[in-house]
Structure formats: structure tokens, C-alpha cells
Amino acid sequence: MYKEKVADTRVTSFCYNCGTPKAQYDPEMFERIAHAVERRYNLAASWGSISYQILVDTAGNGQVLSYNDASHSQLSRDIIGYLNVFRWKPAKVNDKSVFSSVDVTFTIGSGMITGKVSDASLDDFADNVIANHPLIINKRYFYQNQSLGRYQLTVWNKNNSLLPDNVSQCNAVDRTGVLWYATGHGIITFAGGTFRNVPQVGTPGITSLAIDNTDVKWMYSGNAVYRNAGSTWQKYDLPKMGFTSVNNITATKTGEVIFSTEKGLLIIKNGQFTLVNKQRFGKLPTNQIEYAYYDKRGRLWVGTNLGSVLIDKSRKVTVFNGMASPLNGTCITAATEDPAGNLYFALRSIRPYSKDADGNTLSESDAEGIAVYTANGKWLHYNDKNSGLPSNQINSLLYDRFEKVLWVGTHRSGLARYNPHNYTWELYHNENSNVPDYDIYQLSQDGNGSIYASTYKGLLVVSRRIGG
Numbered sequence: 001m002y003k004e005k006v007a008d009t010r011v012t013s014f015c016y017n018c019g020t021p022k023a024q025y026d027p028e029m030f031e032r033i034a035h036a037v038e039r040r041y042n043l044a045a046s047w048g049s050i051s052y053q054i055l056v057d058t059a060g061n062g063q064v065l066s067y068n069d070a071s072h073s074q075l076s077r078d079i080i081g082y083l084n085v086f087r088w089k090p091a092k093v094n095d096k097s098v099f100s101s102v103d104v105t106f107t108i109g110s111g112m113i114t115g116k117v118s119d120a121s122l123d124d125f126a127d128n129v130i131a132n133h134p135l136i137i138n139k140r141y142f143y144q145n146q147s148l149g150r151y152q153l154t155v156w157n158k159n160n161s162l163l164p165d166n167v168s169q170c171n172a173v174d175r176t177g178v179l180w181y182a183t184g185h186g187i188i189t190f191a192g193g194t195f196r197n198v199p200q201v202g203t204p205g206i207t208s209l210a211i212d213n214t215d216v217k218w219m220y221s222g223n224a225v226y227r228n229a230g231s232t233w234q235k236y237d238l239p240k241m242g243f244t245s246v247n248n249i250t251a252t253k254t255g256e257v258i259f260s261t262e263k264g265l266l267i268i269k270n271g272q273f274t275l276v277n278k279q280r281f282g283k284l285p286t287n288q289i290e291y292a293y294y295d296k297r298g299r300l301w302v303g304t305n306l307g308s309v310l311i312d313k314s315r316k317v318t319v320f321n322g323m324a325s326p327l328n329g330t331c332i333t334a335a336t337e338d339p340a341g342n343l344y345f346a347l348r349s350i351r352p353y354s355k356d357a358d359g360n361t362l363s364e365s366d367a368e369g370i371a372v373y374t375a376n377g378k379w380l381h382y383n384d385k386n387s388g389l390p391s392n393q394i395n396s397l398l399y400d401r402f403e404k405v406l407w408v409g410t411h412r413s414g415l416a417r418y419n420p421h422n423y424t425w426e427l428y429h430n431e432n433s434n435v436p437d438y439d440i441y442q443l444s445q446d447g448n449g450s451i452y453a454s455t456y457k458g459l460l461v462v463s464r465r466i467g468g
């Protein structure tokens with residue numbers, strides 16, 4: 001288990017919201033926290049704000065001193081966990097770093113959460129961003145990274161390309177090999193080393209993107225789903241359709257487009273709409289769906305806020321809670337499959353995180369990590385205690401059909417590479433390679449084998465070196 005590091009509270013020199021300059025921060029870090037909270041919670045029906053007072057020490061470490069949520073909700077505690085590892089540029093008095101206090105307010109509305117710092121000077125902080133250190137909980141495994149030299153790691157951001165924004169959570173490759181890359185300020189395409197802007201309607205904050213087997217693009221932004229079958233976008237207003245939000249969009253090779261929502265799964269195929277919910281499938285634990293995946297055998301794997309289930313082609317429902325499976329007590333949040341039919345699932349615990357002897361919430365659960373369901377029906381479970389996985393919180397999975405390895409986009413630990421043939425793990429992050437950040441979101445691959453990763457610091461392209 002990992003306990004978040006907090007600041008040293010032995011104050012020798014203190015300044016409340018002052019200093020020359022005042023305590024500074026990287027604005028993208030607040031976007032990172034907001035996106036992490038939005039991925040974990042359905043905020044569609046939530047409104048309000050939570051304020052935090054944070055002590056920033058002379059090394060730039062932060063510790064939450066107080067906050068105004070009298071209910072002490074799990075959401076508030078999760079934000080505290082993020083803020084307690086937030087890196088600041090400390091305030092200075094007479095060119096000497098001093099302790100300072102900063103007020104932060106997170107506001108929730110319209111299904112989104114935004115953070116704002118009171119009286120902290122941004123100045124021109126983009127020119128002096130504090131490095132984000134990767135979190136490697138696994139101290140048992142030695143990462144030799146013997147394959148790193150075989151790859152060319154290229155980073156594109158708003159300073160060296162037409163990207164309108166560095167922050168991205170999702171991307172997808174179409175049938176022609178063009179990458180569609182979603183940012184906080186719209187979509188851009190990338191092919192042959194060239195970026196092009198995509199004309200679109202008002203679509204800020206794109207959180208899910210998929211391309212179906214007919215090359216139609218689907219995305220979710222705000223309270224609407226957008227469909228692009230050519231040069232224009234068609235908008236579907238979710239409230240008018242009876243839905244509040246979409247947690248994820250997945251597209252299958254057999255033609256289904258699956259929307260994971262707070263009211264069940266909405267499946268579209270050949271213009272026909274099917275709703276999978278608790279009213280139709282009584283064994284479904286809840287209608288709060290986080291993720292869904294169709295495997296090659298036509299089985300539907302569903303991750304909900306109350307556990308994971310399997311719906312086979314005969315509509316039989318298997319609930320994994322209480323079963324001898326890594327899916328017991330967990331929610332599937334991502335999936336991929338290899339040519340042999342082995343399935344890989346990213347897991348998130350549905351149970352409250354355990355606490356240490358002092359009552360502090362621990363930020364990792366050993367139930368999380370990666371579950372493997374082999375083609376012959378056996379279960380395996382990889383976490384940061386029994387494998388080379390650097391930490392248990394996973395954002396994305398991709399099976400590389402060219403290299404025959406599994407790529408893992410982690411939360412705060414970088415990009416992991418697992419070779420299931422010799423059981424070796426490698427780990428690439430911003431302190432040992434050109435990977436721009438430690439948070440790796442959606443992964444996709446084109447027909448030449450290049451891998452694209454969404455990050456909060458730009459687009460990462462992993463391509464094989466010629467002769468590598």
C-alpha cells in the first residue's frame with residue numbers, strides 16, 4: 001500500500017498568501033485533478049464548491065490544512081489526496097523560500113469540476129513548470145528497459161505543432177491511418193507528420209472518442225454526443241434523449257457503438273438502438289456503467305460502479321462479485337484482446353480504500369491492476385506486488401499486434417510495456433525517456449505499428465526505429 005507524502009509541518013518562516021513572487025503552480029495540474037475526478041465520479045447531478053487551505057513548504061510540497069466540506073465526502077478526500085502530492089513553486093521573501101498558505105476552490109456544475117487558486121501568481125509560469133515526478137510504488141522490480149532503444153519517442157505539443165491544447169484524454173485512428181486527437185479545445189488530425197484542424201461545432205472538453213467500423217467518428221463533450229460521417233458534425237442532445245452524461249464510448253469491429261451512461265448501456269448498430277439496463281437484465285448491479293467491451297466471441301463485459309458483469313450471446317448474465325475472480329469487487333475500466341483470445345482488463349476497486357493505523361486513506365488497492373482472462377478460461381491478476389506493474393491504477397490498455405506485447409497507460413507512473421512471452425516489464429516515463437508526463441491516457445495504434453498516447457503534456461508517438 002502507498003501512503004501519500006505530505007509536507008513537513010515544522011514551520012520556521014511563514015507567509016499567508018504572500019511572497020515575491022507568491023506560491024506558483026502549473027495550471028495543467030488543476031486540469032489533471034479535474035479530469036481524474038470526472039473519470040471517477042458522475043457529477044451530472046452535482047452542484048456546489050469545496051474550498052481548501054493548503055500549506056506550501058519551502059520545497060514546494062503541499063499539505064491540506066482545512067476544507068469546508070462538513071460531510072467529509074469521499075470526493076473531498078480524493079481531492080485532498082491529489083492536492084497533497086501537488087508540486088508548487090514556493091513563495092519567496094528576499095529571494096529565500098518560505099512557507100506559505102494558498103486557498104484553492106473546486107467548483108462543480110454542468111457535469112464538470114474546475115479548480116481555481118486564490119491569490120497565487122501565475123506570472124509566466126509556463127516557462128518554469130515544476131517537473132512532475134512519476135510515482136513508482138513497485139520497489140521490488142528492476143526495470144532494465146532493454147527495448148527502449150528500439151523506439152523513437154516523439155512529443156508534439158502546442159509549442160511545436162498546431163495542437164491547440166496539450167491536455168488530452170482520448171484519441172483514435174481511422175481506417176485510412178489518420179489519427180483523431182481530442183484536446184480541451186477541440187479535435188485535430190495527424191497524418192504523415194502533418195496536423196490539421198477539424199471544423200466542428202462547440203465541443204470543448206472532449207472526454208471520449210471512438211471510430212466505428214464504417215469510419216464514422218463519435219465523441220462526447222459536455223452534455224452532447226457528436227457524430228461525424230463526413231465533413232459535418234451531427235449533435236445529439238443527451239437530456240432530450242433521457243440521458244445526463246456519457247462515461248465512455250467504445251466501438252466494435254462488428255459494428256456496435258456502445259455508450260456507457262448513468263442509465264445503462266446504449267448500443268447503436270445499423271441505426272437500431274438497444275438499451276441494456278437493470279430493468280432488462282435484473283442481475284446488472286446498477287445502471288451506472290463506466291465501461292463496456294465486446295470480445296471476439298461476442299461476449300459483452302461491463303464495468304459498473306457496483307461491480308463487473310459478463311453478458312454472453314445467449315443473454316446469460318454472470319456477476320463476478322463474490323466469485324473467485326480478480327473481477328470480484330472491481331469495475332472494469334479498460335480492456336484489450338490479443339490474437340489468441342486472451343483478454344486484459346484494467347480494474348478499479350468498488351470498495352473504499354483501506355486505511356492505515358492512523359486512519360489515513362491509502363491511495364492504492366491490491367484488488368486493482370490488470371486481470372487476464374486466458375483463452376482457456378483461467379484467471380491471472382497482475383498488481384504492483386506480484387509483477388512488474390509499477391502501480392495499480394490503470395488508465396488504458398493496448399495489445400500491440402506488431403510487437404506482440406501489452407502497453408499499459410498508468411495513472412502517474414508512465415507507460416509500461418509487458419512482454420507476456422518472457423514475463424518482462426519495462427517502464428518509460430518523463431524521468432528516463434522522452435515520455436512527456438507520468439499520466440498516460442488513451443492508447444491507439446495505426447497500420448504501421450506506431451502507437452499514439454494522449455497525455456496532459458502533449459501527444460506522444462511511439463514508433464519503431466528502422467532496423468530496431
